[in-house]
Structure formats: structure tokens, C-alpha cells
Amino acid sequence: MVPRKDGAALQFADDRHAADEVLERYSSGRLASPELAEFEEHLLVCQSCQDRLAREDAFRQGMHDAGAALPQPRRVSPWRSPKSAWALGLAAAGLIVFAGIEWRSFERPADPPAVILLRTTRGAENPALAAGPAGKPLTLVPDLTGLQPLASYRLEIVDAAGRPAYQSTEAVRNDNLQTTLARGLPAGAYFVRLYNPGGELLREYALTVQKD
Numbered sequence: 001m002v003p004r005k006d007g008a009a010l011q012f013a014d015d016r017h018a019a020d021e022v023l024e025r026y027s028s029g030r031l032a033s034p035e036l037a038e039f040e041e042h043l044l045v046c047q048s049c050q051d052r053l054a055r056e057d058a059f060r061q062g063m064h065d066a067g068a069a070l071p072q073p074r075r076v077s078p079w080r081s082p083k084s085a086w087a088l089g090l091a092a093a094g095l096i097v098f099a100g101i102e103w104r105s106f107e108r109p110a111d112p113p114a115v116i117l118l119r120t121t122r123g124a125e126n127p128a129l130a131a132g133p134a135g136k137p138l139t140l141v142p143d144l145t146g147l148q149p150l151a152s153y154r155l156e157i158v159d160a161a162g163r164p165a166y167q168s169t170e171a172v173r174n175d176n177l178q179t180t181l182a183r184g185l186p187a188g189a190y191f192v193r194l195y196n197p198g199g200e201l202l203r204e205y206a207l208t209v210q211k212d
Helices: 020-027 035-043 047-065 084-105
Strands: 114-118 130-133 138-142 152-159 164-171 179-181 188-195 201-210
Touching: 020 035, 020 047, 035 047, 114 130, 114 201, 138 152, 138 188, 138 201, 164 179
Parallel strands: 114 138, 130 201
Antiparallel strands: 138 179, 152 164, 152 188, 188 201
């Protein structure tokens, strides 16, 4: 609360912004002088309070339009000229923000990663070729059977020409190793290589990424 020489005071939620009760009274036209003059002076330089006031005005307008407001006509915030157009713009911006939040709440959640078990190709007469969808999240799970247990491994993915496409260091959890590619891979043929921390190649797995 900020004291004034004339005895009145303007309530602040903290050292910088007006309290919600002040915004509510201002939006409903119930903030009287000298608090009114002090609040409008603060409002000119405080973007946060401008945004909060726009949301308060938008909420009141929505309640009025839905028929849930009080019977008397809604009083528009008593902004002095030339701030009237500014107030309308802030209220419209508040409505756009609310509409954006509502739209995002109905967006389709991201697809879960496709889990692909990788089996070794070296020394196998009929190596199993793992396949996954292109351009979608992938979780690769290399088969560690026969390898010396390690706390972590370095994993590298190269395309058919040997160009690096992805690399990471992954820790072993519950005797399993896995890595997730959030953006997936383009369609094509790949090799997934597994190294120990010293850089020694331990295993190589074939991976085919196909378009749906």
C-alpha cells in the first residue's frame, strides 16, 4: 500500500503492481479519486497492469455477453482520452490471448515414439533389419546380449554413405539401453553403432526408415 499526503492510499499487490481489488474496482468504474489518478498514472508505465486490466475487462464483457452479469449495463473502464482507443486495443489483445490458450488446449497431443528393437548385423547369417516410420519420434533399443556390462555407451547413427546423423551417450537402466530421437529420421538406410566409453566399436545394427 502506498500512502498519500491527503490520507488516501493505493493498494499494491507487491512493490510494483496494483492489487487485484484495485483492478476490479477500476474496471467496474468504482475506483474514486485520489486513488483513480494515482492508478492511471501507474497504468501508463506498467505493461503488466495494462495486460491484467485487459483480461479483467475481457472477463467482464464475456460474463455480460453470456447473461451471467448483473442486470445493470456494464460500465466501461473510465479511461480518459487519448487512452480510450488504447484500452480497447488491450481488451482485444486479452481476448486473443484467451482464444489462443483455449485453442492450444484442444490441440492433438504428440504421437508417442515408435519403439524399435535393434539386433546385431555383424557375424549374423541372416541379420534382422529393424524398420521405423520416417519423420516421427523413434525410441531405439539396442540388444546388449553378449556385451560386457557397462554403465553407459556411446551411440552413433550414420546414413548409408557414412555421414553422421545422430549421436549421444546413454546410461544403462535396468539392464536396458535406449535413446529417443524426438524428431525422428528422414527416410533411408542407416547403421546404428554402439561404442564403449573409450571409443571402441562394439556392435553395429541396421535400421531402415520408411515413409508411411
